[in-house]
Amino acid sequence: MFHNEKSTSLAPSNGTATTKSVVSTPRLDKPVTMQEVQDACKMWNLPMILSLKEAAEVIKIQPSTLKRKVSEGSFKGCVSRGKPLRFWSLRLIHQVMSQAG
Numbered sequence: 001m002f003h004n005e006k007s008t009s010l011a012p013s014n015g016t017a018t019t020k021s022v023v024s025t026p027r028l029d030k031p032v033t034m035q036e037v038q039d040a041c042k043m044w045n046l047p048m049i050l051s052l053k054e055a056a057e058v059i060k061i062q063p064s065t066l067k068r069k070v071s072e073g074s075f076k077g078c079v080s081r082g083k084p085l086r087f088w089s090l091r092l093i094h095q096v097m098s099q100a101g
Helices: 034-044 054-059 064-072 089-099
Strands: 004-010 018-024 049-051 086-088
Touching: 018 049, 034 086, 034 089, 049 054, 054 064, 054 086, 086 089
Parallel strands: none
Antiparallel strands: 004 018, 049 086
């Protein structure tokens, strides 16, 4: 799972207990899974289909750079070519995160 929160109780020396939220992160030595991507998209309320501008914002690049990469053949399984360009959010994030590292 992409985002797990666990609550742990901490008892300081003065006797009052506090609760601290601990977020576990995915293992960095393994490729990102589609389930992790789906969980992240739900958490961020991303639509299934993104415009060029939305897709560029999600993967943190300029729209012109994304458009150029599509014309060069990148993101083939993620994009509906033509006008306007449309991107499958899950596939786009999965492809970008699978190439990261």
